[in-house]
Amino acid sequence: MRRHRVCMVCDFFYPRLGGVEMHIWSLSQCLLRRGHRVVVITHGYDNRKGVRYMTNGLKVYYVPLVPVVDGDCMPTACAFFPIFRQILIRERITLVHGHQASSVMSHEAILFAKTMGYRVAYTDHSLFGFADAASIHLNKLMKFTMCSVDHAICVSNTCRENLVVRATLPPEKISTIPNAIDPSKFTPDPSARFPKGTINVVIMSRLVYRKGIDLVAPVVKIMCERYPNLHFIIGGDGPKRLLLEEMREKSQLHDRVEILGAVPHARVRSVLVRGHIFLNCSLTESFCIAILEAASCGLFVVSTAVGGVPEVLPGPMIKFAEPTVEDLTDALSDAIPLARKAVPSEFHAKVRDMYSWADVAERTERAYERALKAPPPSLVRRFQSKKPSIAHSGWV
Amino acid sequence: MHHDQQPQGPLTAHLVSRLESTEALLAEERASNQALSDELLRLRAGGATAAGGGGSSDGYDKDYDSPRPRPNSSAGTPVEGGTERARRQGRAEEERPRPPWQNVLYKRQPYADNHVPGSFLEKLVTNAYVRQPDLRLYVINTFAVTQQISAVTLFLVVFMRTQDGLISVGTMVMVDLLLLFGGYATVFLVSPKRNNAGISGVNGAAPGSLARLKGRIKHEGDDPYGRGGGSGGSGGGGVPLGNDEGASPRTAAGLADGNGLDDLSLSSVSSTLASFFLFLAILRIMAPVLRTLTVSYSDDTIYALAVTLSFLHLAFHDYSYANTSSSGHFQGTLSLNAAIFAAVLLASRLESNEKVFGLVLFALELFAFFPLARREVKRHSLLLHASVTSAMVLPTGLLLYLRHPTLFTAYLGTVVLVTVACPLWLLRVQRYKLRIEGPWDIAHVEAHP
Known part of the structure; x- marks a missing residue:
């Protein structure tokens, strides 16, 4: 087996803790365990600068770029190039792996690396539409960058179709490799279900519009009226928290709806194991790792069938609904008897068999092999492929 | 393959x-x-x-x-x-x-x-929900723009001819009154019947005007739209204007809330007339002040300002209101202010108080009240809408041709560009429209009661 020396580039990395950050970290750990060399390049965070070593000798370069918006750097044109080249040479990198469409560093790294003749892989974690201004702009940028990529990875089949249309990549240049979770961190514990004697529904997400909190509020209200033994536990924080608190205030549900606020990552499990049912109302979702974590904790899942969510869990573990209040309440009603019957340890075992980072790392390795096998496009070819997407940028 | x-x-x-x-x-x-x-x-x-x-x-x-x-x-x-x-x-x-x-x-x-x-x-x-582009619809919708351009041009050319002394005070006031009552009568005839339910946007066949009148008399005093005298006094306009339709004096912007044309019963007509004459008197008394307002400024400054303000007016005018596509609230406060400001500036260049009075009144009718009337006309019938447009373009063009042939060419070019070239262009670029939808789109949440 060929040993790769991989350089992961993304704006988003530890100390931030989100889906992308955890993905990069877990993937890097598993690749290290499989004998590859991995370094991560990200920008500096407050006093976290320079080179740091993390678990298992994962080397992280916090390069001196200043994040401006939402943890993203300004496009530097060429300022990032010298330090990036220095790192690639010093670490004797064989493959550069960028992450996330909204990461500026990742786009720049892909362009620079390809120009220096490195093989480039890219992982897309999110879905983007085609109608709003931000997406249109980003999709243009994607077309510009993606023709330099040797192989791309998407976290779900829906995400892959999305990327094909957005970046006009041939579909055989994209692999679908799902996310995974660490099942040992999400073990079920039916004895921890609290309050006792009720069916507890857990909702855990950022409280923002995209996560469908506008649906959650009426659903919680209606379900509490319909079933007197339902108890809701809502974790997470965000601008839509006000909506939920207003609903709780108006319907006098203080004893039946808990709003916990932000839950640190380490405490997510202790909240999840309190419930019987996990409710996800997202309006768009590329993969939805939250339902995986919940299922691993032995919760029955009720979710909106949006984006890549229907691909994640098999029928007996999840109940789907259209993103409407009526459909969600119906699905939740149907789920109550199913959740009573569900055996948490079986759920956990199934998730453990279905998803693991080791498997993701192995499949990513194969994707790297594909990237290395792909014929290197000549400079002229790169220009040509860029030209139709944006009139003049091919020659920039 | x-x-x-x-x-x-x-x-x-x-x-x-x-x-x-x-x-x-x-x-x-x-x-x-x-x-x-x-x-x-x-x-x-x-x-x-x-x-x-x-x-x-x-x-x-x-x-x-x-x-x-x-x-x-x-x-x-x-x-x-x-x-x-x-x-x-x-x-x-x-x-x-x-x-x-x-x-x-x-x-x-x-x-x-x-x-x-x-x-x-x-x-x-x-392209699932893309409608077939319809050239006729595009052209009809450009009429609102053509009308507004014509209104501004008409005002400017009337000012020029007044300054030249080609329009006498008597003619001007006559024209003012004629326009006012003609417009009022038109609105009265074409305005769709509104009932207590407050349904606006009735676009179908209009019943006979007598029946409508009866309906109005019956509902008199109900005030179903909740329009008290609350909006009187201060509004977007800033210029104290009378109301030629409502019962209480209001600003033009206050008047233009779409309901200003509802109440056409007999008692309201008489009170409208009363407030209208009060307003006329105020304007007449203020005329000397307006005339000497900018005496210390040079002509060039005033003309440059007036032209700039005219463009501002055109740029910010609420065309969707005239096209009956908006909810019925006139949004063009900035543009109305610009137009009235331009009118006051230009009127201050005239030499007699009566002419100042006539010109400002003309501007108010053209910029403040006329859009309301045109909205009702368009709601009533598209044919009438088209004829109003041509009735604006032709005299404007004629007057402009007599005064300034070069400007006339520019005006004609603009009208052709707006009414013919732009819709054709829009039709042409429609074919590049590619709307992509798929399972990745954000689901829409309908508001839940």
């Missing part, structure tokens, strides 16, 4: 027909460098072939690797070594067909991660 995919159901048939129509559309675009469209076409063709052939003839599965054995895996094959495994797997492949690919992530499937299934991009929908 051949299409041998059979439509399985109504949905598939629908998709296939959608694809074909899109393909026909896309074929036109190909010449115009639509890389994305080409790519979509290619992908669809590729997907269809893969589905039809059912095999791996396209080489998508070249680097297919066998799945790792899993307790729950559907395709559990014994695994020994690397090459051995591959050979066995290859032989097994020839012997029994692979299970069909499923769009799931939780199952190990005997396909490579970059396998392109036949159903690839099946849920992609392009």
Whole structure:
């Protein structure tokens, strides 16, 4: 087996803790365990600068770029190039792996690396539409960058179709490799279900519009009226928290709806194991790792069938609904008897068999092999492929 | 690439027909460098072939690797070594067909991660809700813009001719009054009947005006729209104006809330007349102040300012209000202010108080009240809307031609550009419209009571 020396580039990395950050970290750990060399390049965070070593000798370069918006750097044109080249040479990198469409560093790294003749892989974690201004702009940028990529990875089949249309990549240049979770961190514990004697529904997400909190509020209200033994536990924080608190205030549900606020990552499990049912109302979702974590904790899942969510869990573990209040309440009603019957340890075992980072790392390795096998496009070819997407940028 | 995919159901048939129509559309675009469209076409063709052939003839599965054995895996094959495994797997492949690919992530499937299934991009929908562009609709909607340009031009040319002394005070005041009462009568005749339910936007056949009048008298005093005298006094306008329709004096912006034309009963007509004459008196008394307002400024400054303000007015005018597409609240406060300001500035260049009075009144009618009347006209009938437009363009053009032939050419060019060239242009660029929808779009949440 060929040993790769991989350089992961993304704006988003530890100390931030989100889906992308955890993905990069877990993937890097598993690749290290499989004998590859991995370094991560990200920008500096407050006093976290320079080179740091993390678990298992994962080397992280916090390069001196200043994040401006939402943890993203300004496009530097060429300022990032010298330090990036220095790192690639010093670490004797064989493959550069960028992450996330909204990461500026990742786009720049892909362009620079390809120009220096490195093989480039890219992982897309999110879905983007085609109608709003931000997406249109980003999709243009994607077309510009993606023709330099040797192989791309998407976290779900829906995400892959999305990327094909957005970046006009041939579909055989994209692999679908799902996310995974660490099942040992999400073990079920039916004895921890609290309050006792009720069916507890857990909702855990950022409280923002995209996560469908506008649906959650009426659903919680209606379900509490319909079933007197339902108890809701809502974790997470965000601008839509006000909506939920207003609903709780108006319907006098203080004893039946808990709003916990932000839950640190380490405490997510202790909240999840309190419930019987996990409710996800997202309006768009590329993969939805939250339902995986919940299922691993032995919760029955009720979710909106949006984006890549229907691909994640098999029928007996999840109940789907259209993103409407009526459909969600119906699905939740149907789920109550199913959740009573569900055996948490079986759920956990199934998730453990279905998803693991080791498997993701192995499949990513194969994707790297594909990237290395792909014929290197000549400079002229790169220009040509860029030209139709944006009139003049091919020659920039 | 051949299409041998059979439509399985109504949905598939629908998709296939959608694809074909899109393909026909896309074929036109190909010449115009639509890389994305080409790519979509290619992908669809590729997907269809893969589905039809059912095999791996396209080489998508070249680097297919066998799945790792899993307790729950559907395709559990014994695994020994690397090459051995591959050979066995290859032989097994020839012997029994692979299970069909499923769009799931939780199952190990005997396909490579970059396998392109036949159903690839099946849920992609392009241009689903795009209406067929209609040139007539575009042209009719440009009338609002043409009307406003004409109104501004008409005002400027009337000012020029007044300054030249070609329009006497008597003519001007006569024209003012004629316009005012003519406009009022038109609105009275064409305004759709509104009942207590407050349904606006009645666009159908209008019943006889007598019946309407009766209805109005019956509902008199109900005040179903909650319009008390609250909006009197201060409003967006800033210029204290009377109201020629409502019961209480209001600003032009206050008047223009769409309900200002509702109440046309007899008592309101009399009170309207009273407040109208009060307003006229105030304007007449203020005329000397307006006339000497800018005496210390040079003509050039005033003209430059007036022209700039006219453009400002045109840029910020609420055209959607006149096109009856907005909810009925006039949004063009800034543009109205600009127009009235320009009118006061220009009027201050005139030499007699009466002319100042006449010109400012003219400007108020043209910029503040006329849009309301035109909205009602358009609601009533499109034919009348078109005739009002031509009734504005022709005298404006004629007057301008007499005064300034060069400007007339510019005016004519603008009208042709707006009414003919721009709709044609819009129609032409419509074909580049490619609206892409798929399972990745954010679901819309309907407001729940």
